[in-house]
Amino acid sequence: MIRPLLLAAALLALILPQARADEDDTARAERWNDLKHAMFQDRKVQDGAGVITLDAPARALDAALVPITVTLLPGRTVKTVYLLVDGNPSPLAGTFHFGPAFDPASLSTRVRVDQYTLMHAVAETEDGQLFAAERFVKAAGGCSAPSGADAVEAAKRLGQMRLRVDAGPSHGTARAAELLISHPNNNGMQVDQISHLFIPARYIEDIKVTRGDALVFDLEADISLSEDPAIRFHFLPVGEGPLDVVVTDSTRAVFHRSFEVPAKSS
Amino acid sequence: MDRRSALRFCCATAALPFACRTAHAGIAPFPMEEVAAGIHVRRGIDQDASAANDDAIANLSFVIGADAVAVIDPGGSRTDGQRLRASIRAVTSLPIRYVVLSHVHPDHIFGASAFLPDQPRFVGHARLPHQLAERGSYYRQRLAAIVSTEEAGDFVMPDLLVENRAELDLGGRKLSVTAHPTAHTDNDLSLLDEQTATLFAADLLFIGRVPSLDGSLPGWLGEIERLKALPARLAVPGHGPVAAPWPACVADMQRYLATLAREIRAMIARGADIETAVETVGQSERDRWTLFDDYNGHNVTVAFKELEWE
Known part of the structure; x- marks a missing residue:
């Protein structure tokens, strides 16, 4: 069910005119309407106030690395969050599916932003309702921005991961963690240093974090995630043993790491 | 015939x-200062590019030998480059043999097209063509939107590439060129005029104007140490005064960059996120630099994503 949506978003990118920096509020609202329709067809997308918030800097300091944070407020059970960067060539940056070990406190990641654009985080509740939070971000050029790191160095550590779990509980029984994945996440818009040809797209398609039998989250990703994706999340004491992370990229390469969960300090 | x-x-x-x-x-020449024998420098103003300043914001130099002239950074726009050319012609009629493009940033190199009639060798880091291929058109559009298409001009590809070292012979005077590993950018050149012990540091050295990081923070700190070992007594910074005593004049920048590195590493060690780092890192330096609020957050972001993989 999700793949057709991705496809729809990809098709949409071909059909819609490219967003421009000088696009006005009306044009941005129209873009969001079209995008909403492509993603959710005729389903109603409600105002997310009281359900979901989206934080992002008003002006990005680095268009290739724009930190965003989604907060899910208590009261509704959200099973999925869609992250959309409306003006990007492929607007759907990621779809988070949550499992029983996920704590909906806050969730952060980093995205590329290609134009002055609206961003949306859409929460889908267990009973199938949709709630959207919106932000406007001033940034440009993030999709074709050259990778910051030395490409040779970056290739050496491709697929490496780090996971850090905060020593103490962050709130209640939930614990905060940060996952870093070394991956160029090439979106096919960067140019090779030697050949001057476009580097073929090689990007992360899926990041799945589980503990024992319990899913924390499964992120279906796309080319709008930053190079070296980073995800901060909270998990509940459901499931046992280490946190398992499985990353699949668009070349079908699979990277798997298990991380012991350190004992709580208190 | x-x-x-x-x-x-x-x-x-x-x-x-x-x-x-x-x-x-x-096109009127602009005033330049002769900081050492045969070395003339135009001070860039400590602003960002605007219609009013024609992107004349970087320091530009020319060096006169017995036979020829070398330009070290041709200016931030074609207009800026034309003025530099007029300033050179006000002093010497020797041929302009080399135009050095110190790195990819437009405020240093968009004046290059003003020198095409001189048919010089355009000197650049071996990685510069790649960077220009990636960013050149974007820079041109952005600059044209600020000044005008006519005034912005276009970028010029280097045709003399430096992988490690090179020498530029001006007749009785040689400039030695060093291509640096990733520091301010991944394509920085510096030049040394041994005759006057003058280092042309380009954007490896900022004085007064806050540095901008577009490469590697540890790399930059490492290259500063390397430059300090050179037999130079005077340095021409990419931004700041026309010249200053070397190596004393690098102390402020070294302290700023070292502060970023130390504070970001500490934040990463205690699990702080990049947004918190942007808010807090480097703030002790805030009153010491012009344009601090315009660049510090960007510097922290660039450094954070590098240092979190150490």
Whole structure:
């Protein structure tokens, strides 16, 4: 069910005119309407106030690395969050599916932003309702921005991961963690240093974090995630043993790491 | 060659300096300072590019040898480059043999097209063509939107690439060029004039104006140490005064960059996120630099994503 949506978003990118920096509020609202329709067809997308918030800097300091944070407020059970960067060539940056070990406190990641654009985080509740939070971000050029790191160095550590779990509980029984994945996440818009040809797209398609039998989250990703994706999340004491992370990229390469969960300090 | 074309040829060559002056009648030279024998520097103003300043924000130099002239950064726009060329011609009629493009940033190199009539060698880091291929058109559009298409000009690809070292011979005077590993950018050149012990540090050295990081923070700190070992007594920074005593004048920048590295590493060690780092890192330096609020957050972001993989 999700793949057709991705496809729809990809098709949409071909059909819609490219967003421009000088696009006005009306044009941005129209873009969001079209995008909403492509993603959710005729389903109603409600105002997310009281359900979901989206934080992002008003002006990005680095268009290739724009930190965003989604907060899910208590009261509704959200099973999925869609992250959309409306003006990007492929607007759907990621779809988070949550499992029983996920704590909906806050969730952060980093995205590329290609134009002055609206961003949306859409929460889908267990009973199938949709709630959207919106932000406007001033940034440009993030999709074709050259990778910051030395490409040779970056290739050496491709697929490496780090996971850090905060020593103490962050709130209640939930614990905060940060996952870093070394991956160029090439979106096919960067140019090779030697050949001057476009580097073929090689990007992360899926990041799945589980503990024992319990899913924390499964992120279906796309080319709008930053190079070296980073995800901060909270998990509940459901499931046992280490946190398992499985990353699949668009070349079908699979990277798997298990991380012991350190004992709580208190 | 028939008589008429021969005549035209003679006119063309003999009248060239005059013709250029006429063609660029509206282009006035700007004041430059001779910081050492035969080394003239124009101070860039500590602003970002605007319609009012023609992107004349970087320091530009030219060096006169016995036979020829070298330009070290041709300016931030074609207009800026034309003025530099007029300033050179006000001092010497020797041929302009080299135009050095110190790194990819437009405020240093978009004046290059003003020097095309001189047919110089355009000198750049071996990685510069790649960076220009990636960013050049974007820079041109952005600059044209600020000044005008005509004034912005276009970027020029280097045709003398430096992988490690090179020497530029100006007749009785040699400039040694170093291509650096990733520091301010991944394509920085510096030059040393041994005759006057002058280092042209370009954007490896900022004085007064807050540095901008577009490469590697540890890399930059490492290259500063390497430059400090050079037999130079004077340095021309990419931004700041026309020249300052070397290596004393790098102390402030070294302290700023080391502060970023130390504070970001501490934040990463205690699990702080990049947004918190942007808010807090480097703030002790805030009153010491111009344009601090415009660049510090960007510097922290660039450094954070590098240092979190150490």
